[in-house]
Amino acid sequence: MLTIGTHMSIAKGLAKTAENVVWMEANTMQIFSRNPRGSNYKIYTEQEIEDFQRIRRENDFGALLAHAPYTMNLASDKDSVYEFACTVMREDVARMEELNIEYMVFHPGSHTGVGIERGISNIIRGLDQAITGEEKITVLLETMTGKGTEIGERFEHLKAIREGAKHPERIGICLDTCHVFAAGYDIVHNLNGVLEEFDRVLGIELLKAIHLNDSMMPLGSHKDRHAVIGQGEIGMEALLSVMRHPLLKELPFYLETPLDDKGHKEEINMLKGNI
Ligand SMILES: [Zn+2]
Numbered sequence: 001m002l003t004i005g006t007h008m009s010i011a012k013g014l015a016k017t018a019e020n021v022v023w024m025e026a027n028t029m030q031i032f033s034r035n036p037r038g039s040n041y042k043i044y045t046e047q048e049i050e051d052f053q054r055i056r057r058e059n060d061f062g063a064l065l066a067h068a069p070y071t072m073n074l075a076s077d078k079d080s081v082y083e084f085a086c087t088v089m090r091e092d093v094a095r096m097e098e099l100n101i102e103y104m105v106f107h108p109g110s111h112t113g114v115g116i117e118r119g120i121s122n123i124i125r126g127l128d129q130a131i132t133g134e135e136k137i138t139v140l141l142e143t144m145t146g147k148g149t150e151i152g153e154r155f156e157h158l159k160a161i162r163e164g165a166k167h168p169e170r171i172g173i174c175l176d177t178c179h180v181f182a183a184g185y186d187i188v189h190n191l192n193g194v195l196e197e198f199d200r201v202l203g204i205e206l207l208k209a210i211h212l213n214d215s216m217m218p219l220g221s222h223k224d225r226h227a228v229i230g231q232g233e234i235g236m237e238a239l240l241s242v243m244r245h246p247l248l249k250e251l252p253f254y255l256e257t258p259l260d261d262k263g264h265k266e267e268i269n270m271l272k273g274n275i
C-alpha cells in the first residue's frame with residue numbers, strides 16, 4: 001500500500017495535525033521535532049497525545065517522520081553551536097521515541113571550513129551521546145545537495161557517519177529526490193544506476209524514507225530549492241518512476257513542496273491517480 005503524506009505544521013497541536021492528514025487523504029506526515037528556527041518545544045497534555053495516537057491508529061497511518069530543526073549543526077567545531085546541536089539531538093530522539101514516532105531525520109551538518117573528516121567525527125560524537133541503543137526509533141541521515149560546506153551530498157559521507165557510530169543499527173537513510181538530483185545523482189535518466197550505487201555504498205535496506213520533491217535547480221547545481229511535483233527539473237514522470245520502483249514503492253513518501261494544505265491535498269490525489 002502506498003504510504004504518502006507531507007510536511008505538516010504542528011502549530012495547532014498534534015491531534016489537529018493528524019486530523020488534517022486524514023482530511024488531506026494522506027496516511028502519514030512529517031513534523032518538526034521542535035520549533036525549526038528556535039530552541040523551544042511544546043509540552044503536550046496527556047489528552048492531546050491520546051487523541052493523536054487514536055487518530056493515527058484508527059486511520060492506519062504508516063510510519064511517521066520527525067524532522068530535526070534546520071538551525072542545528074552537529075558537524076560544527078564551534079562549542080556553542082555544537083553543544084546546542086547535541087542537546088537538541090539527545091532531547092528530541094527521546095521526545096520522539098516517547099511519542100512512538102518511527103523515524104527522526106536530520107541534516108548531517110556543515111563543517112564550515114574545518115574539513116569533511118572533522119565534521120564527520122563531530123557528527124558521530126553527537127550521535128553517540130544521543131542514541132542509547134535501547135530506542136525503537138531509527139535516526140535517519142538525510143542526503144544533502146552539498147551547498148556550501150554541507151556534509152552528506154555523497155553516499156560515502158553517510159556511510160562514514162553511520163559506520164563510525166556506536167549504534168549503527170539505530171541509523172538509516174532518508175533520500176531526498178531534490179537533494180540527490182542537485183548533488184549530481186541523475187535520478188531522471190539513471191534511477192537504477194543511482195539505486196545500484198546507493199546499494200553498493202550503503203546497502204539498499206538502510207533506505208527507510210523518501211522526501212519526494214521536485215527541484216527548481218538543475219542536476220549537480222548543489223542548490224536546495226524545492227519545486228512542486230511536476231514543475232521542476234526532475235519532472236512528473238521521473239518522480240512517478242521513483243514511486244513505482246520495486247525497491248522504493250513500499251517506503252513512506254513525504255512531500256516538502258512549496259504548497260499549503262489544500263495544494264498538498266491536490267498534489268497527493270494527483271500522484272495517487274497517476275501511479
Ligand atoms: Zn530535510
Ligand SMILES: [Zn+2]
Pocket residue numbers: 176178179224225226
Ligand atoms: Zn531541501
